[in-house]
Amino acid sequence: MARVQLENVKKIYQGNVTAVHDFNLDIQDKEFVVFVGPSGCGKSTTLRMIAGLEDISEGTCKIDGEVVNDLQSKDRHISMVFQNYALYPHLTVFENMAFPLRLDKKIHYYPWTEEELRNIDNKIALLKQNETPKNKKKIAQLEQSKVDGRAVKGYSQDEIFQKVTEAAKVLGITQYLTRKPKALSGGQRQRVAIGRAMVKDCKVFLMDEPLSNLDAKLRNQMRSEIILLRKKINTTFVYVTHDQTEAMTLGDRIVVMRDGFIMQVGTPTQVFDMPDNLFVAQFIGAPMMNTFKTNLVNEGGKYHVEFFGAKIPVDGEKGEALKKKGIPSREILLGVRPEHINLSKDGGASSIPVTIEVNEMMGSEYHLHVRTEDETKIIVRIPTINLTQEERESMVNGNKVNLTFESKAMHFFDPISEINLLADGEPVASGK
Ligand code: ADP
Ligand code: MG
Numbered sequence: 001m002a003r004v005q006l007e008n009v010k011k012i013y014q015g016n017v018t019a020v021h022d023f024n025l026d027i028q029d030k031e032f033v034v035f036v037g038p039s040g041c042g043k044s045t046t047l048r049m050i051a052g053l054e055d056i057s058e059g060t061c062k063i064d065g066e067v068v069n070d071l072q073s074k075d076r077h078i079s080m081v082f083q084n085y086a087l088y089p090h091l092t093v094f095e096n097m098a099f100p101l102r103l104d105k106k107i108h109y110y111p112w113t114e115e116e117l118r119n120i121d122n123k124i125a126l127l128k129q130n131e132t133p134k135n136k137k138k139i140a141q142l143e144q145s146k147v148d149g150r151a152v153k154g155y156s157q158d159e160i161f162q163k164v165t166e167a168a169k170v171l172g173i174t175q176y177l178t179r180k181p182k183a184l185s186g187g188q189r190q191r192v193a194i195g196r197a198m199v200k201d202c203k204v205f206l207m208d209e210p211l212s213n214l215d216a217k218l219r220n221q222m223r224s225e226i227i228l229l230r231k232k233i234n235t236t237f238v239y240v241t242h243d244q245t246e247a248m249t250l251g252d253r254i255v256v257m258r259d260g261f262i263m264q265v266g267t268p269t270q271v272f273d274m275p276d277n278l279f280v281a282q283f284i285g286a287p288m289m290n291t292f293k294t295n296l297v298n299e300g301g302k303y304h305v306e307f308f309g310a311k312i313p314v315d316g317e318k319g320e321a322l323k324k325k326g327i328p329s330r331e332i333l334l335g336v337r338p339e340h341i342n343l344s345k346d347g348g349a350s351s352i353p354v355t356i357e358v359n360e361m362m363g364s365e366y367h368l369h370v371r372t373e374d375e376t377k378i379i380v381r382i383p384t385i386n387l388t389q390e391e392r393e394s395m396v397n398g399n400k401v402n403l404t405f406e407s408k409a410m411h412f413f414d415p416i417s418e419i420n421l422l423a424d425g426e427p428v429a430s431g432k
Helices: 044-052 093-103 115-127 133-148 159-170 185-199 216-233 244-249 269-272 276-284 316-325 389-394
Strands: 004-013 017-027 032-036 059-062 078-081 109-110 150-153 204-208 236-241 253-258 261-268 291-299 302-305 310-314 330-336 341-344 352-361 365-374 377-383 400-405 410-413
Touching: 004 044, 004 204, 017 044, 017 261, 017 352, 032 044, 044 059, 044 078, 044 236, 078 185, 093 185, 115 133, 159 185, 159 216, 185 216, 185 400, 204 261, 216 244, 236 244, 244 253, 244 269, 253 269, 253 276, 261 269, 261 276, 276 330, 276 410, 302 316, 302 330, 310 316, 341 377, 365 400
Parallel strands: 032 236, 032 253, 078 204, 204 236
Antiparallel strands: 004 017, 004 059, 109 150, 253 261, 291 302, 291 330, 302 310, 330 410, 341 400, 352 365, 352 400, 365 377
């Protein structure tokens, strides 16, 4: 069991820099939570407060229901993996991984073997033949130790060997155990750093941008390995990244942060489909969501948006939701993701004529940077697989095409507060 609760947690660094404002989060046992946000938004600070590497200025952090604010890092039962690996260059991979085990001098209890238990029973039987107060005390101690198990300070050599080789096997680095870190690639070093964190019996696994130093291909590979690793370790994870793809693919829940504030907490689907505010809408998803300052019009409960001279009806679920909330006609920021815009062949009434400025060929898709007649820029993602040769040839710089999108792809934000008009979440403090 390892639930992590952060209640009104605040971090004020020396010099009065407030890095984290009133952070509230309840992380469930075995949950994988990702803190994501741009550099400097307070992700590492929050993680380090959980780890005990940074004092908590205000509020409480609980692990397993116990307030840990004043507990030293080593007593919090956490394991941490850092971005820069922090391996000891003079130690072999084996010794690097064994390091936290050799350092651990706490008492560990192991089950007695049957033979050992028989020996204890024999001792008790002998002592019972002469039950002096002193012997009675000894008997009680022996009975207790039968329950507790064999007490050992630290870990035995055998055990260290077993734990390190097991973790190495899981991570596929067995063949490097005798090497020094300098003879390893970046990805292999990262595995060693993860392995070193894995060998410890921990309640919470903390990772701070563990993949940032790897090249793109390796990062993708390690990302899927972390998903597998998570199943094997089966503990509570808190993972920090600035990369929205990592957050989306790894997290059970994502905490989107900005300037020390939480902007939204939700599952990947929730933050993608129903971002609470414009910041989340534009941080999650790539390329970034397009926005247009325009009007939402309510005509007797039927909605449309005005869009470059066209009236685009808002029907279906989105229309119902607006109606249910009784949203009046008003100015809005309309948000539409690049992947939710389509090319229209016939250029019907609600399609928008645009000129292609740049076509970025990404392999499986085009990223079209287009411009409307009134100079508004829009980015569109077009999958290439079903395009005809003729269509491909039409998507060149300077050519005109028509765009359409449906109401289900629309997001409506208040232009000033930038809050999603349809989001149910509590309005969060703006980090601005
Ligand atoms: P992130 O991990 O999201 O990039 P950090 O948690 O490292 O952000 O930093 C959050 C803010 O706190 C930043 O403005 C940073 O400059 C500041 N900060 C971090 N560490 C210190 C420190 N030791 N002293 C003063 N300010 C710090
Ligand atoms: Mg950081």
